[in-house]
Amino acid sequence: MSTVTVEERDDRVVVTLKRPDARNAVNMEMIGDLHDVCALLEASPKPMLLTGSDGVFAAGADIAELAARGREEALQGFNSRLFDRVSRLPQPTVAAVDGYALGGGAELAFACDIRIASQTAVFGNPEPGLGIIAAAGACWRLAGLVGASVAKQVLLGGIRLDAERAHQLGLVADVVPAVELPGAAHKLLDRMARSSAAALRLTKLVVDSPGGHPHVDDLAQAVLFETTDKRDRMARFLDGGRAR
Template identity: 70%
Template structure:
C-alpha cells in the first residue's frame, strides 16, 4: 500500500520500505518536516528491520537542504545536528539501504545519499556539496563520509573547490554501483534489493555492523560469526545448499 506524510511518499512492503522524497515545489529540498518524517521511517525500521530504498520524485533526488530554514538557524541549531543526526541514524539502520539517484543530489541531498550503504544513479545524476559558497560547511557527514567513499583528494575537490560529480565520475570513482537509464532506475534498485533479500537477515545485519565498525578486529568477526553459527537460519540454508536446493 502506498501512502505517507506530506513530504514523503512511502511504499511499505513486507521486506522493504521505499521512500520517495516529494517536495516538487522545492526540488525535494530537505526541510524540517521531511527530517521529522524520515526520523519516523527510521523508528519503524529500527523496530521492524527491513531494507530501505530512498529516491526522489520528478527527476531530482534532493537539491539540497532548505536554504530558507538554514538562513534562520543559529549556533544552537547547529549544535543539535539537525541533519547530521538523521543521516547518522539512516547509516546505522539494521539492514542495508540503497539510494536511487536521478538528477541533482546536492548539499544535504548528497549527504543523504552518502549515508546510504549503496547508490545507483541515472545518467542525469549530479552529486555536489556547494555549502562553502553559502558561507557554511557540509556538516551532515560529507566531510568524512565522502572521503571514505572516493578518497581525500576527490573529496576535497568537491568540498573545497566546488567540483560536481556527474554519473560517469561517480561510477568511475566507486561512489555509485551502477549507472542505469532513468526509466529503469527503480527497477534495477529493486532487483538489487531482491538479491539482498535472498540472504539471511541476521547475516546481513551482522555483516553491516562488522563492515561499519571503526578499525575492525578479528574478535569482532569471530563474535558475529559465533552468533550466526548458532542460528536456525544458518542450518536451514546450509542444509538446503547441501541438498542441492540452493546455489
C-alpha cells in the first residue's frame, strides 16, 4: 500500500493516511488501499485506529480527479462506497483527527464510530463552493451526528467546526494537544480491548440498525447470553473481581 501504512497488533489495527505531498487527500489509489484494509478487517475483525500523517487528517478528496469525473463516475460512488464499507466494519473504528478534516476527509472521519481530535482539528465540507455536493455521506451522516441545523450550517453555510466546537456538539469524544492525540486514541482502544469482542460487534450492529427494535436487541442479547465469555465475565464480577 503506497498511500497508507498499516500496523497490525494483537488487538487492533492502526492505519495512517500518508500522502504528505497532497495533505493526505483521498484519491483513487488511497481508496483502493483502504478497501484492502477493510478486507483485512472483515476477514479478521479488530478495532481500527485511523489517523493522518504530518499534522493533517485528510484535507479533502483529490480535486484533480474530481474535476475529471462525470456522471458515470458519480454513479459509481467511489468514495461513498468505501466510506459506507468503513462504517460497516465489524469492530469499532476510531478516527484520531489532527489538523484538517475537510471534504472527503471529513466524510471519512464521520464514517468512523468515534472521533478524537487535537486542538488544531478543523472539520468542514466546502463542496458546494466547487459546484458539487458532499456526496460521500456528509449530507445525511453529519445530520445524524450533530443534528440537521448544525449540518446545514456546515454543508450550506460553509461553516467550519474547530475542535472545541466539535466537542461541544458531540462530534468528537475528546480534545487533546496534538502530541497527546495518539496516546488518547490508544487509551480508548485499550478500554475497548478489555470488553467482549462479540458484545462490541453486536452492540455496533444494534446501534446502527435502522429499525426493528426491540426485537433486534433481543436477538443480539440472546446470542451473547449463550457465550462462555459472558458467563465467565459475570462469574468474575459476582466473585468480587472486575470484568475485563
